[in-house]
Amino acid sequence: MRKTPQRMCAGCRQMKDKKELVRIVRTPEGEVLMDSTGKQSGRGVYLCRDLKCLEQAEKGRRLEKSLSHPVSVEVKEALKEALKEASDGRSS
Ligand SMILES: [Zn+2]
Numbered sequence: 001m002r003k004t005p006q007r008m009c010a011g012c013r014q015m016k017d018k019k020e021l022v023r024i025v026r027t028p029e030g031e032v033l034m035d036s037t038g039k040q041s042g043r044g045v046y047l048c049r050d051l052k053c054l055e056q057a058e059k060g061r062r063l064e065k066s067l068s069h070p071v072s073v074e075v076k077e078a079l080k081e082a083l084k085e086a087s088d089g090r091s092s
Pocket of ligand 1: 009011012013028047050
C-alpha cells in the first residue's frame with residue numbers, strides 16, 4: 001500500500017499528510033502565494049490548517065527562510081483568512 005506523501009509543517013515542525021497541509025509557494029516569477037491546488041510549480045513550504053502554526057512560523061520567520069524570499073503582509077493576511085476559514089469549516 002502506498003502511503004500519502006508527508007511534509008513538515010513550518011510551524012509545529014510535525015510531519016503530516018500533504019493533503020492536511022496548506023502549501024505556500026514561491027513561483028518562478030518571484031511571487032509568493034498560497035497554492036490551493038498543490039500543483040503550482042516553484043519552491044514550497046507547508047503549514048497545518050491552524051493559525052497557531054502560522055504564528056509560530058511567523059515568529060521564527062520560517063516562511064521567509066524556507067522560501068528564501070520575503071513574504072508580504074498581504075500574503076500573510078490572505079493565509080490567515082484562508083486558515084481561519086479552513087478551521088471554521090472543520091469545526092462546524
Ligand atoms: Zn503545524
